[in-house]
Amino acid sequence: MHHILVVEDEAGIARVIDRGLRGAGYRTTVVGDGLAALEAVAETGVDLVVLDVGLPRMDGFTVLRMLRTMDDPVPVIMCTARDSVEDTVSGLESGADDYLAKPFRVEELLARVKARLRRPADDGSTKAQQVSAGGALLDLVAHTATVDGRPVELSAREFALARELMEHAGQVLNRQQLLDRVWGYEVTGASNVVDVYVRYLRTKLGAQRITTVRGIGYRFES
Numbered sequence: 394m395h396h397i398l399v400v401e402d403e404a405g406i407a408r409v410i411d412r413g414l415r416g417a418g419y420r421t422t423v424v425g426d427g428l429a430a431l432e433a434v435a436e437t438g439v440d441l442v443v444l445d446v447g448l449p450r451m452d453g454f455t456v457l458r459m460l461r462t463m464d465d466p467v468p469v470i471m472c473t474a475r476d477s478v479e480d481t482v483s484g485l486e487s488g489a490d491d492y493l494a495k496p497f498r499v500e501e502l503l504a505r506v507k508a509r510l511r512r513p514a515d516d517g518s519t520k521a522q523q524v525s526a527g528g529a530l531l532d533l534v535a536h537t538a539t540v541d542g543r544p545v546e547l548s549a550r551e552f553a554l555a556r557e558l559m560e561h562a563g564q565v566l567n568r569q570q571l572l573d574r575v576w577g578y579e580v581t582g583a584s585n586v587v588d589v590y591v592r593y594l595r596t597k598l599g600a601q602r603i604t605t606v607r608g609i610g611y612r613f614e615s
């Protein structure tokens with residue numbers, strides 16, 4: 394079942410979209426601001442985002458730009474009440490896959506969602522499907538991990554961090570590089586989120602696989 398993230402701060406509109414999508418057989422998550430949208434995409438597998446432009450905390454265009462810096466960009470349909478040409482162009486330039494001006498009928502949205510999800514990933518055949526290093530293996534298609542042939546359960550974020558480290562096995566990556574590449578946006582405050590997740594990965598993949606290079610960062614042993 395496809396999972397769709399609805400980002401809309403007006404509860405009434407969010408409810409209508411949510412009901413329409415669920416009625417059409419999609420699984421949905423609804424959030425009301427831009428930061429929550431980025432978190433939801435990072436934490437859960439999302440197949441498509443329906444994104445409002447006018448949002449609290451971080452507007453839709455900023456969210457879209459952030460999403461586009463991620464490794465595996467999720468399709469985005471932008472929705473906006475601001476139906477000026479300028480906004481449309483700006484939305485498409487920052488990488489929206491489609492665009493709907495409010496007010497729209499739910500049927501119209503459903504048609505666009507369906508069309509977008511039907512389209513196969515255009516570069517799936519040329520990308521690597523697996524990453525392996527030091528006895529650990531990530532299947533990038535099935536999103537599964539094994540260590541010495543034994544399956545290991547990783548969260549979406551752990552998987553992304555493992556992937557980044559393993560794709561650069563034998564190299565040291567510093568915290569900022571890992572933050573930029575795995576978290577993709579500014580983590581507020583003096584965050585130790587990288588260290589925390591490295592700890593999780595060590596527990597799951599084996600402590601000896603990730604070496605701390607003091608004062609610099611981490612290295613996955615190949």
Ligand code: CA
Nearest residue numbers: 402445447448
């Ligand atoms: Ca809004």
